[in-house]
Amino acid sequence: MQTNSESTKEHVNQSVDLTQPSDASGDIRADRSFDAITDHFEKKVYGGLKGDIRLAVLRRDIFEYSAQMSESLGRPLRILDVGAGLAQIAIELAAQGHKLVINDISANMLEKAKASAAQIDEDLNITWYVCPYQELPEKLGTENSEKFDLIMCHALLEWLAEPAAVMDFFDQQLTDKGALSLCFYNPASFDYRNLIMGNFNLLDNTEYKADNKKSLTPNHPVAKEEVESWLTAHHYQIIRTSGLRVFHDYAPLKRGGHNDPDAVIRMELRYSQLEPYKWLGRYLHILATR
Ligand SMILES: C[S@@+](CC[C@H](N)C(=O)[O-])C[C@H]1O[C@@H](n2cnc3c(N)ncnc32)[C@H](O)[C@@H]1O
Numbered sequence: 260m261q262t263n264s265e266s267t268k269e270h271v272n273q274s275v276d277l278t279q280p281s282d283a284s285g286d287i288r289a290d291r292s293f294d295a296i297t298d299h300f301e302k303k304v305y306g307g308l309k310g311d312i313r314l315a316v317l318r319r320d321i322f323e324y325s326a327q328m329s330e331s332l333g334r335p336l337r338i339l340d341v342g343a344g345l346a347q348i349a350i351e352l353a354a355q356g357h358k359l360v361i362n363d364i365s366a367n368m369l370e371k372a373k374a375s376a377a378q379i380d381e382d383l384n385i386t387w388y389v390c391p392y393q394e395l396p397e398k399l400g401t402e403n404s405e406k407f408d409l410i411m412c413h414a415l416l417e418w419l420a421e422p423a424a425v426m427d428f429f430d431q432q433l434t435d436k437g438a439l440s441l442c443f444y445n446p447a448s449f450d451y452r453n454l455i456m457g458n459f460n461l462l463d464n465t466e467y468k469a470d471n472k473k474s475l476t477p478n479h480p481v482a483k484e485e486v487e488s489w490l491t492a493h494h495y496q497i498i499r500t501s502g503l504r505v506f507h508d509y510a511p512l513k514r515g516g517h518n519d520p521d522a523v524i525r526m527e528l529r530y531s532q533l534e535p536y537k538w539l540g541r542y543l544h545i546l547a548t549r
Contacts, residue, residue, distance in 0.1 A: 287420075288420040288479065289420050290364060290391060290418060290419050290420050291418040291419075291477075292364045292365045293344065293363075293365045293367070293368050294364075294365040294366065294367045294368070296475075297365065297367040297368050297371060299475075300344070300345075300368075300475065301345060301371065303475055304475060305345060305347070308507065308520050308523060308524075309504060309507065309508070311520070311524060312503065312504050312507055312523070312524055312527045313503050313504065313542065314347055314348065315524050315527070315528055316501050316502075316503050316527065316528060316531045316544065317348050317413070317440075317442065317503070317544060318348065318351070319501075319528060320440070320499055320501055320544055320546055321348060321352075321409075321411070321440055321546070322351075322352075322355075324438060324498070324499075324546060325338070325352060325355075325357065325409060326355075328408060328409070328438065329357070332408070335356045335357045335358055335384075336352075336357045336358070336408040336409055337357075337358050337360075337405065337406070337407045337408050337409075338352055338357050338358065338359050338360070338407060338408065338409045338410070338411065339359075339360045339361075339362070339395075339407040339409070339410045339411070339432060340359065340360070340361050340362065340410075340411045340412075340413075341362050341363075341392040341395070341410065341411070341412050341415060341425075341428075342362070342363055342364070342392060342412060342413070342414070342415030342418070343361045343362060343363050343368075343369070343372060343411075343413075344363060344365075344368045344372070344413075344414070345368065345371055345372050345375065346361050346363075346369070346372035346375070346376075347375070348411065348413075349361050349372075349385075349411065350372065350375055350376045350379065350383070350385070353376070353383040353384060353385050354379055354381055354383060356384075357384070358384045359383070359384060359385045359386070360385075360386050360388065360399070360407070361385055361386070361387050361388070362387075362388040362389075362390065362392055362395055363389065364389070364390065364391045364392070365389070366389045369387055369389050372387075373387060392415075392425070392428060393424075393428070395428070395432075396428070396431060396432070399432075406432055406433060406434045406437065407432050407433055407434065407437060408434055408437050408438070409437060409438050409439075409440065410429055410432060410433055410437065410438075410439050410440070411440040411442075412425065412429075412439070412440070412441050412442070413440070413441075413442040413544075414442055414443065414444065414542065415443075416441070416443040416444075416480075416481050416486070417443055417444040417477035417479060417480045417481060418477055418479075422479075422481050423489055426489050426492075426493050429493070430493060433549070435549065436548060436549065437548065437549065438498070438546060438547065438548045439490075439495060439545075439546070439547045439548070440544070440545075440546050441486065441490075441544070441545045441546075441547065442503070442542055442543070442544040442545075443480070443481055443486060443542060443543060444476075444477050444480045444481075444541070444542055445480070445483065445502070445538075445539075445540055445541060445542055445543045446480040446481075446482050447482070447483070447538065447539065448508075448539055448540065448541045448542075449476070449480070450462060451509070451539055452508060452509060452541075455509055455511070456511075483538070483543055486543075486545065487545075490545070490547050493549075494549055495547035495548065495549055496547060496548055496549070497545055497546070497547045498546045498547060498548055499532075499544075499545075499546040500537065500543065500544065500545050500546075501531040501532055501537055501540070501543070501544045502530070502531050502536065502537030502538060502539060502540020502541075502542075502543055502544075503527075503531065503540045503541060503542040503543070503544060504527065504540055504541040504542065505527060505530045505531055505536045505537055505539050505540045506526070506527070506530065506536070506539075507523055507527060508541055509539075
């Protein structure tokens with residue numbers, strides 16, 4: 260059961276700036292740096308099968324598309340990963356010969372990512388930026404010719420104080436026919452998992468906010484319908500949608516095929532693309548273009 264959650268808010272004791280986004284209780288929200296929970300994140304999210312499933316689905320969705328795009332353009336792609344964290348997919352794309360810009364607000368997260376990149380026995384074309392993504396336009400000074408063919412934004416939306424604002428950033432940084440790989444926490448999966456676990460009191464409590472500082476369950480997730488409405492408003496067409504972990508997290512009993520990690524990944528890959536199962540993924544991945 261997920262009973263706890265890391266707050267994305269900062270509690271402000273003195274005066275409250277009304278121009279800042281706040282929630283119902285009046286607490287000001289702020290973007291959430293993972294500096295203090297880097298090791299915890301690495302272990303909890305990527306230390307086991309959960310992380311292997313996440314990466315397997317993203318690899319399949321992104322690498323096929325990036326290879327096609329690169330072939331049709333006749334050159335390596337310019338790719339940006341915002342809120343990249345450990346940047347596994349971005350580093351693999353760099354190893355495939357693409358030109359990467361990797362960003363995170365957390366220096367600790369990017370230190371780990373740089374250490375992984377350094378283990379690859381090839382010259383990788385990666386530029387690293389430790390800063391809020393909001394500062395990237397100024398740092399990059401993006402000219403038209405330097406816009407990105409692909410922008411990846413994975414599990415970042417739900418940690419931002421103003422998630423919708425990132426869409427303007429994409430508009431500014433993406434080439435005309437560029438692609439957006441948007442992966443975000445699926446709030447429907449929180450409800451469904453708690454239904455299965457019998458945590459009805461938690462679902463009845465509309466004010467529920469857990470307080471475990473280490474929890475990786477965001478308090479401010481964005482629903483699929485909202486993300487889709489942003490994409491429509493910003494003139495994107497959705498090319499592909501997948502669910503990440505559509506059954507693995509829901510199984511209270513590890514029996515039969517659940518004891519075989521390769522079989523679990525194979526089934527997760529298959530059902531990640533099938534309706535209605537994919538809409539119950541713990542995360543959703545949308546690949547969209549303009
Ligand atoms: C849940 S992690 C996701 C990391 C990675 N993209 C992944 O999918 O594994 C969210 C990341 O967003 C970063 N972050 C939060 N606010 C940010 C901002 N304004 N600009 C850039 N990165 C930010 C955090 O430091 C953290 O590393």
